[in-house]
Amino acid sequence: MDSIVNNLNTIYKRIEYACKKVNRTPDEVRLLLATKTVSIEKIRFAIEQGVPLIGENKVQELKQKTNAIVDLQPDIHFIGHLQSNKIKEVIKWASCIQSIDRLSLAEKLHKRLTLENKTIDVYIQVNTSFEESKFGAKPKDTIALVQEVAKFNNINIKGLMTIGLLSSESKEIRKCFRLLKQLQKDINSLQIPNVRIDELSMGMSNDLEIAIEEGATIVRVGTAIFGERIYPDSYYWNESKN
Numbered sequence: 001m002d003s004i005v006n007n008l009n010t011i012y013k014r015i016e017y018a019c020k021k022v023n024r025t026p027d028e029v030r031l032l033l034a035t036k037t038v039s040i041e042k043i044r045f046a047i048e049q050g051v052p053l054i055g056e057n058k059v060q061e062l063k064q065k066t067n068a069i070v071d072l073q074p075d076i077h078f079i080g081h082l083q084s085n086k087i088k089e090v091i092k093w094a095s096c097i098q099s100i101d102r103l104s105l106a107e108k109l110h111k112r113l114t115l116e117n118k119t120i121d122v123y124i125q126v127n128t129s130f131e132e133s134k135f136g137a138k139p140k141d142t143i144a145l146v147q148e149v150a151k152f153n154n155i156n157i158k159g160l161m162t163i164g165l166l167s168s169e170s171k172e173i174r175k176c177f178r179l180l181k182q183l184q185k186d187i188n189s190l191q192i193p194n195v196r197i198d199e200l201s202m203g204m205s206n207d208l209e210i211a212i213e214e215g216a217t218i219v220r221v222g223t224a225i226f227g228e229r230i231y232p233d234s235y236y237w238n239e240s241k242n
């Protein structure tokens, strides 16, 4: 648990330093705890250190963990690939779905929300790295997707989310985040009713500085706080494993 405290301090320093570099203030950037595979005990501890925002990738884990942490009242986002048959469960537990990446999913979400007389916040996930293996709407299709999803009055589009290229070339990673920022500008300039993109969820343990420099408002950090996971990320990010 000591290591979580130290790691959080390190992350805050990294956020602060990156903000300074581009004349932003740290309160413009929220830290989301990416808690896939992390034990309830550790998650509780991290929330108690003052981090009120967590993200889960799998519906099963979301359900189990949410029950065990509701008393701490964290804000819970769903950040993993979402299959439409899991929508019903997700909207029970998450306040925001960051991974809306196709119209068919939004349609089913809208139907379910209508049935339950509910609304939800979503981010549109964009595949800014153009990697086949990654989920997310194609950048060129994103504006059209936003325009369609905006028609569903119980779905509030609040942001865009992306996973940067897994690369050691910071220039290549930066391109991904720049593209997301550009999409935000393009979408907001269209003044689509019911749409106002204020949030850019981008940057993880290895690239959060670049993301912050390019305008991230939420960085999603797992490994740098909780340590290495036993599963590779492909387990969570690959269609065939879901």
Ligand SMILES: *Cc1c(COP(=O)(O)O)cnc(C)c1O
Pocket: 034, 036, 057, 079, 080, 163, 204, 205, 206, 220, 221, 222, 223, 224, 233, 236
């Ligand atoms: C796991 C995960 C993260 C965090 O990644 P780390 O490299 O462990 O910081 C962020 N976003 C998503 C969507 C994830 O699945």
